[in-house]
Amino acid sequence: MPVTIKKRLMARMFFTSLTIIALVGFGLAALINLLHEQNAYNEETAELIAEMPSVAAELRESRQLPPAQEWLDSNRLPKRYIMAACGPDFSQIWTSSKASELGLINACHAFDDIRHDSPPYRLTLSDNRHYYAYLLSVELGGKPYSLLVMKDAAKIQQENREFSERTYWRLALVMALAFILLASAGYWGLRPLMTLRNELQAINQGRASELSADYPAELNGVTTAVNQLLGQSAAQQQRVEHAMNDLAHSLKTRLAAVHAITDDKTLSREEANERIMAQIGQMDQLVKYQLKRATMGRKGLKLEATPVLPMLKQMQQMLDKVYRDKQVMLTLAVDDTIHFPGAPEDLMELCGNLMENAYRLCISSVRVSASMSDGQFVLTVEDDGPGIPPPLRNKVLQRGIRADNRTSGQGIGLAVCDEIVGSYLGTLTIEDSLMEGALFRITIPG
Incomplete structure (x- = not known):
């Protein structure tokens, strides 16, 4: 060759x-x-x-x-x-x-x-x-x-020959000196490119996440653009990972509901098929939503007003099947006119995660309320369970952190809720409930 x-x-x-x-x-x-x-x-x-x-x-x-x-x-x-x-x-x-x-x-x-x-x-x-x-x-x-x-x-x-010889000898000396200076200038001038190569290799090997700022002014535009590209790539990768984790977490509850429906002997075949198709429809909606999030991020999602009460009843129907052995008493203090100022998929994620946590950790009662107060949308979910100690309330909003290790879970649900609320410039706080359990309060500008 x-x-x-x-x-x-x-x-x-x-x-x-x-x-x-x-x-x-x-x-x-x-x-x-x-x-x-x-x-x-x-x-x-x-x-x-x-x-x-x-x-x-x-x-x-x-x-x-x-x-x-x-x-x-x-x-x-x-x-x-x-x-x-x-x-x-x-x-x-x-x-x-x-x-x-x-x-x-x-x-x-x-x-x-x-x-x-x-x-x-x-x-x-x-x-x-x-x-x-x-x-x-x-x-x-x-x-x-x-x-x-x-x-x-x-x-x-x-x-003239002697003069020419002297002239060309001097020229040879000048060219030799020029070669030495060029070699020095080349090494000194190209050293930032060698540093750039080494830093890119370190990034490729996972030993660094971005280029340093110690570059000549002529390379600032290049290094800034590369860092922006690396940041966008890392953000895209993180969005994909979070979206896949969130999708798995959301589908888990729907699959549990499907299993509960198939095990419910009180339902006729037509009723069971209808409810299973409803859960499959929600799964399909969640898959499309998470794929869109993975490619566009939350800023690319369309904002709209979503009725709250129908979504809560939908979540109640699913969770009552999943946790039918607990016979949870759910109270919905929500008016028909209350709308969530965002996408229905986001409201589904918020209600599904918070209500699933309340159903899982409560003793027997869960209360959900929604209202508009001073131009802000307020949603609260509370239960009569063990609650969350104050030192853990900020930590449980991080991915992978769980307050209750006695039950299964990945510690993703509350983190997803906090990310969604944050994308709407809102706040998610954890308080003590009058029911003696935990109270989750979501406040979003209307």
Whole structure:
């Protein structure tokens, strides 16, 4: 199988940065070398201009100037030049003695081929040597001259090579330093990403729940979004777990009612089937409700007004079958006009959990009342059982905490009730009942 090489951010950064530095560096080095060569050429041109008297003296000696040029005698230098005089069409009309000795009889024609280029002008002449050419347009003795002065390029080229070598060595040092700085910057700059990777691995392994806040400002948006996503995922997972637990808890009572109905010999087959179908309908309603809660949460559920009394009678009918051996006396102090300010599924959960607890723990009597007081909906469920000690009243509203360990249960019902009431911005309190048992009071803004 072919080996797949993973792309690395550090390698990309190094390659791109070093390429940019190399291109800019070599470009600058080439420009510096070119400027140095042009500067040397200009310096040579300036020296030639300063030596014009010596050049003119050589021209007089070659009978190219009139003899009556006394000022030349005092400026004659013991130096011979490689020169040629060029005509208007750059034909070579005169050659200095030194140029003649070297056989440079085609200098003007060679210069004509490159004279439109930018200086410095480099020529390769008939002796196969390289020369720098300088064109001097001067007027001597009232006569215009186009003088082509040439210098051997070997010495200047050697100086330029040495200068270029120094320039490129310096560039190499700069690039080495740049590589070290880039490596340091890359490690330092990418370290937060390595930390991010480690923290995500810790979250995946269950050793952490969110990313820390110690990140550079450029990553704050990313880490905040990841933490929000983790929070939403955790909330979704918790909703699903709670919904499944709540569903199992709610179905348990309905299944017990179905068993009680099937065991009730006083009911005809039609009556038993009708009541079993009613319980199955409630189960189906609970399943749909809990699935909706698991996906949308309580904020996604539609608010409405639900009549209280029919729901209480429905719960009474079910619980009387489940706890028929106790012969519980239920008192409903509820007017027909009282409505619960919420979804019927929530009212079913509240009434089912609170009344089931009262039936299970009472001695013989349970009382349920509902009213509107000062614009608030108030529902109370009380019994004549053992009650709940004050130190346990807040704890039993938490999932998994039970006040009575003598009977079976998961400690979910009261926690579900507290969550439902809290979603409506209401309160659930536990008090002492006048019946000598526990009183559960629900208050919800109407």
